[in-house]
Amino acid sequence: MTSSHPRLVDAQWLHDHLSDSSIRVVDATVHLTFDEDGAHTESGRETYREAHVPGATFADQLTELTEHDGEAGFAAVASARFAEVVGGLGIGHDSTVVVYDHVNSIWATRLWWQLTFEGHDDVVVLDGGLAAWQGAGFPVEAGDASYPAATFTPQRRPERIASTAQVEAATSDDAVLLVNSLSRDSFAQGRIPGSVNVPFDELVDASGQLRSLDELRPLFESVGALDPGVAPVTYCGGGIAATAVAFALQGLGRDDVAIYDGSLNAWTSDPERPLERG
Incomplete structure (x- = not known):
């Protein structure tokens, strides 16, 4: 390799x-x-x-x-x-x-x-x-x-997946970091409260190959995703792009990342659940 x-x-x-x-x-x-x-x-x-x-x-x-x-x-x-x-x-x-x-x-x-x-x-x-x-x-x-x-x-490994109930609890838990994996425009249009943004399309270069870990580290450090005091949960629209961010995080030493498998599709299925915008 x-x-x-x-x-x-x-x-x-x-x-x-x-x-x-x-x-x-x-x-x-x-x-x-x-x-x-x-x-x-x-x-x-x-x-x-x-x-x-x-x-x-x-x-x-x-x-x-x-x-x-x-x-x-x-x-x-x-x-x-x-x-x-x-x-x-x-x-x-x-x-x-x-x-x-x-x-x-x-x-x-x-x-x-x-x-x-x-x-x-x-x-x-x-x-x-x-x-x-x-x-x-x-x-x-x-x-x-x-x-x-x-x-x-x-x-x-149940710790590798997060349910909607767990994500709802995470919105008021400083020990969990919700990482939105969509584009910056999509993040601005609507996200789970308290989320940070690491767009999956910024993980790769123009050829579609993953950027080096030295290039990726500042991107994750800037949102606190490498802080050992928090547990990252990644999400996107439907639980797909979120896995690319989890993959990159594992390369940076985070073996504790969970995927919100339902992601925004599940979160927005209940109109009572809030979204942050802007």
């Missing part, structure tokens, strides 16, 4: 380790678009079939790893279902999982978070995703690929 970030690998590292029997490469792409009607998500399976890292399988987070009938439209599935799906992808407890996506890595970090949430720490993110792989001159393949099925036994 050539990055100082402990959970990040570059294309050359993956190329050099692609034939290792313990490696499981997973394309985690979901396509997210916005228009006047709001946000729209679409499975990345078809773009995976058009081009993916050789041997990589596809995790359909949208249809197989998401609950759509809770207080928000995008929530982590139950442990048993998660184990069934990732075991079917060939991921067991002896697997080193390399996750990537086609867009901006927030879907890769979403799967990274779900794996660590269920107790699997041997998971890394391909820096820059498929674009970085192709930019390095490495080949892609089309169609579907798979690994032999494995047994995945979940060991859920």
